[in-house]
Amino acid sequence: ADAVVKPTSPIQGQEPGTSGLRKKTKVFVEYPYLHNYVQSVFNTLKDLNVPVEGGTLVVSGDGRYWNDVAIQIIIKMAFANGVGKVWCGTGGLLSTPATSAVIRCRGDGFVPFGGFICSASHNPGGPDDDFGIKYNCENGGPAPEKMTKKMVEWTAKITEFKICENMPDFDLSSPAVHNAGDGKIVEVFDCVEDHLALLKKCFDFEMIKRMIARPDFTLVYDCMSGVQGPYARGIVEKELGATPGSATNADPRPDFGGQESAWHGHADPNLTYAVELVKTMGLDKGGNKIATENPPPTFGAAADGDADRNMILGSQFFASPSDSLAMLVANSDLIPQFKDGLKGCARSMPTSGAVDLVAAKKGIECFETPTGWKFFGNLMDSGDPKYFPDTKQYTPFICGEESFGTGADHVREKDGMWAVLAWLQILAAKTEASGKLVTVEEVARAHWAEYGRNYYARYDYEGVDKAEAEKMMKMMSDMTIAGTEIQGMKVKMNDVFTYADPVDASVSKNQGIRIIFEDGSRIIFRLSGTGVAGATVRLYLEKYEPASGNIDQHQFDVVKPLAAIALEVSKLQEFTGRDAPSVIT
Numbered sequence: 001a002d003a004v005v006k007p008t009s010p011i012q013g014q015e016p017g018t019s020g021l022r023k024k025t026k027v028f029v030e031y032p033y034l035h036n037y038v039q040s041v042f043n044t045l046k047d048l049n050v051p052v053e054g055g056t057l058v059v060s061g062d063g064r065y066w067n068d069v070a071i072q073i074i075i076k077m078a079f080a081n082g083v084g085k086v087w088c089g090t091g092g093l094l095s096t097p098a099t100s101a102v103i104r105c106r107g108d109g110f111v112p113f114g115g116f117i118c119s120a121s122h123n124p125g126g127p128d129d130d131f132g133i134k135y136n137c138e139n140g141g142p143a144p145e146k147m148t149k150k151m152v153e154w155t156a157k158i159t160e161f162k163i164c165e166n167m168p169d170f171d172l173s174s175p176a177v178h179n180a181g182d183g184k185i186v187e188v189f190d191c192v193e194d195h196l197a198l199l200k201k202c203f204d205f206e207m208i209k210r211m212i213a214r215p216d217f218t219l220v221y222d223c224m225s226g227v228q229g230p231y232a233r234g235i236v237e238k239e240l241g242a243t244p245g246s247a248t249n250a251d252p253r254p255d256f257g258g259q260e261s262a263w264h265g266h267a268d269p270n271l272t273y274a275v276e277l278v279k280t281m282g283l284d285k286g287g288n289k290i291a292t293e294n295p296p297p298t299f300g301a302a303a304d305g306d307a308d309r310n311m312i313l314g315s316q317f318f319a320s321p322s323d324s325l326a327m328l329v330a331n332s333d334l335i336p337q338f339k340d341g342l343k344g345c346a347r348s349m350p351t352s353g354a355v356d357l358v359a360a361k362k363g364i365e366c367f368e369t370p371t372g373w374k375f376f377g378n379l380m381d382s383g384d385p386k387y388f389p390d391t392k393q394y395t396p397f398i399c400g401e402e403s404f405g406t407g408a409d410h411v412r413e414k415d416g417m418w419a420v421l422a423w424l425q426i427l428a429a430k431t432e433a434s435g436k437l438v439t440v441e442e443v444a445r446a447h448w449a450e451y452g453r454n455y456y457a458r459y460d461y462e463g464v465d466k467a468e469a470e471k472m473m474k475m476m477s478d479m480t481i482a483g484t485e486i487q488g489m490k491v492k493m494n495d496v497f498t499y500a501d502p503v504d505a506s507v508s509k510n511q512g513i514r515i516i517f518e519d520g521s522r523i524i525f526r527l528s529g530t531g532v533a534g535a536t537v538r539l540y541l542e543k544y545e546p547a548s549g550n551i552d553q554h555q556f557d558v559v560k561p562l563a564a565i566a567l568e569v570s571k572l573q574e575f576t577g578r579d580a581p582s583v584i585t
Contacts, residue, residue: 001167001181003080005160008032014040014155016148018372020134022120025066028131032161038074038116039161040154041135042081044147050113050138054084058102058136060094060191061118062227062306063252064125067092070118070133072169079184080162087112089191092172093252095227095307096121097407097415098195100140104411106194113138122268122304126255129265139387141377141412145506192234199235199418202337202410203425209241211428216437218243218297221420222277223250224267225257228303231417240424248276256305269302269311269404269416270585271318277302282316286556286584289316298439299427301420308373309404310416312423314440320555322352322456325400327447328422330358332398334429335422337408344394346376349497349512350524350540351402352454361451365394370499370511371401371526373414378503380409391503402458402540404585445551452546455558459541459581461572463534469527472537472575476513476525479569486565490518515569520544523566537576539566556584 014021014037021037028034045052059074061067071092078086087102088094094102096117103112120132135143135151143151170178170186178186211217221236223229229250236242249257256267262275271278271285282289282296300313312319319327329345332338346367347355359366369375376399383393400406405414406422423440430438482493497511513525524540541559545551566572573579 001079001164003162003164005162006032006035007160008036008158010156010158011036015152016134018374019121019142020117020119020132022123022130022132025125025127025129025131028070029066034070034073034133035077035161035163036155036158037133038077039081040151040158041116042077043154043158044150045114047150048147052113053082056085056087056112057083058087058094058099058112058115060089060092060099060115062095062121063091063093063254064119064131064256064305065127065129065254066131067118067254070131071172073163074116074118075170075186076164076167077162079167079180080164084183085185085187088170088172088186088188090172090174090188091191091252093191093227093230095195095231095417097308097411097413097417098191098231099136100411100413101195101198103136103138103140105198106189110138117306119306121306122266122309124256124265124267125305126258126265129255136412139377139381139412141380142374144374144377192231195231195417196235196239198410199421202335202408202418203421204336204428205239207428207432208421208424211424211431211437212240212242214431214437216298219246219299219301220277220280220297221247222269222274222300222302223247224263224269224274224302224304225249225251225253225261226267226303226305226307227252228307228416231307232303235417236420267303267305269304269309270583272583272585274302274311277311277313281313283313283318287318287554298437299424301423303416304404307416308414310406310419311404312419312440314444317439317441317444319440319444320352320456321400321402321404321406322347322354322454323444323447324419324423325351325398325406326354326358326451327443328400328406328419328426329355329362329398330447330451331426331443334426336425337410338396338398340396342396342398344379344397346379346397346399348372348375348401349499349514350458350526350538351400352456352542353520353522353544354451354454355400357451367502368499370497370508371403373401373405373407375499375501375508376407377412378501380412382503388503402456448551449547452544452549453551455543455545455553455555457541457556457559458585459539459563460583460585461537461539461576461578462582464537464576464578466535468575469535469537472570472572473513473525473527476570481515481569486568487561489521489565492516492518521562523562523569525566525570537572539563539572539581541566
């Protein structure tokens, strides 16, 4: 199957957002949309002297609609561009964190020069929904901005692409080594094995197993018909001994369950979309307790489409992602991965300052970065002789975002399974130490009693007019309200967040509007970059209550006065015509 060169011309709008290129599936399936983008990636890699020729490439995805077709196209283009070996997970499946683990750890480690992930993360999948593709580098992390910029330049000047178009499709259904001729090979391997092997180095599986075996402990892991299914079954049920069926909605589906599912195919682990799990755990979408037919399980978790996100619940208790991050850092000494101590932690700017309080007490560095996992990547590679030999080393390292992403430096992506196992590890260690079962709620309440509580909520206004939203952001960027009092609260400062990377000294501007009050409360506005249609305005609200104050209130009630101020300052209703958010998390 010889490589052929096909003439093509540039296609507008192939500019990746914070997590790769995402568009409606209908856009991707139109020939040669995918081909142009993939070739632009290969051209960029060759310009940057990445060892593509004869090299190994990972190609897999989250199982969404059209993944199967896209993966075969990418394999045939990879071989035409000189790649020697392609690695695929069984069924063409690899979760996003597992892809990072495969790049970093499979075989002798750091074998591939990179990988393609076919995913649009938590966005719905299907012929009328979304598709996405993202390229990860040899460190297992998403391509940095300097690389994606070059890819975009190539999409604007591309004249041809290469493909082995007569090559037959490869059978990815089970582990096998397929010879594609001329020494070219496709190796299909069990999609779970590499991630599992790495997680076994991070955690004490035997200790977690003992807690799971307790008659008073029950768990449910809702995979929302995304790619986490095989991992939840293989790790939580098979390795850790949870009752079969503990992993729910665990068969990956191209439409993540589609319209007929309770979550309408929106595999996004939060109180709004993970309806089945939330109900099972005895809560409603507002996080309020509800009566259940059966006693709620002790522990509940959910994953999104590509399994990098996580939601953590206890019986009738929701652990917000910002709190979860702070609690993992506070209890990190109970996790074997951090037995020699944690050196650094980080949060995205909109994430609550709960983790900052823990870092200050522990005496470790805490960074505030723009939204987007790639910003954590540099901090994780700090002090690495290969990348940043002259910088301080901040690893071992834990980081997270309010958007249900948590992780550490074992991989270069957020890792839903890691977050779930980290919580199980902490609960297991505390359970053994106290001789009685310790719950998520008990860990949270002990934390608030020590550090105080950062009441927090995020309001999403989805699908608003982009031009109007941009006008609103511009208006707020230009205002100066420091020193003024709004609805009884005094403004300490307001600005547009700029991030100076302590590792590579790059500067990222326009990363969100910040309004910070004298009492430490914050209001943040951002326009999101992960959606496909229209714009999403995200409004983040945070009110700090010290340990001596009232830490038993409902978070969504506490921040309502801040929401009123935010709406007054932004004139959001005038600009967007919305009088209520689409989602509150």
